[in-house]
Amino acid sequence: MIEDEEIYLRNFELRDASVLYIWGQNSRFHKLAGFNQFKNYEEALQAAKQYAKRKYSFAICLKSTNRVIGLVELYERGLDERSGLLKSKEIGFLIDSFYEGQGLMKRALRLILNYAFQELDQLEIWAGVFEENIRSQKLLEILGFKYVYEYDMSQISEVFSYKEKYYLLKxxxxxxxDENTKS
Structure with missing residues (x-):
């Protein structure tokens, strides 16, 4: 478990399917973060199983209530040791609409970034954000991420109709x- 005074990050469990199902009903999460839309609880349960299997997928929980309020993940960018990508991860995140604007996602990202850089010895973290998701872009910039490029996903397939902006933090x-914010 990774924690600060207000929140903690823990691995997903099957019981989190109910929260995933609620988020999967919210079209805003799909539009702004590409979160899966679930037709039924069984699909959410399958998603919970997948999240639980991922080593670096974490439920963001409030300490005061133990309620799951969001998720944050680190993704592998490549497993070829020669490419240098073992020292590079990509981050994904989502917070329940009710908890937006309270600084909780900033706390969660600070926790996962410290974990990635200090415990996992990563050299860089990338973040892909949908073009319309201005709030997440601003949060990344506050945390020190730098905009690098934009990619039009429709170039890959007609199935994708969005643009994604990529940010990098070394x-x-x-x-x-992090040192400057401690003093």
Whole structure:
């Protein structure tokens, strides 16, 4: 478990399917973060099983209530040791609409970034954000991420009709930012 004074990150469990199902009914999460839409509880249960299997997928929980309020994940960018991608991850995140604007996602991202850079010894973290998701883009910039490029996903397939902006945070920059916020 990774924690601060207000929240903690824990691995997903099957009991989290009910929260995933609620989020899967929210078209806004699909539009802004690509979160799966679930037709029924069984689909959400399958998703909970998948999240539970992922080593770096975490439920964001409030300490005061133990309620799951969001998710944050680190994804592998490649497993080829020669490519150098073992020291690079991509981050994904989502917070329940009720908890937006309270600084809780910023707390969760600070926790996972510290974990990635200090415990997992990652050298860089990437974040892909849908073009319309201005709030997440601003949060990434506050945390020190730098905009690198935009990719039109429709170039891959007609199935995708969105653009994604990619941001990068290097370990050395994070350590400077993190140290400055402690004083």
């Amino acid at each position: 370990k050395a920059e994070w350590l400077k930012i």
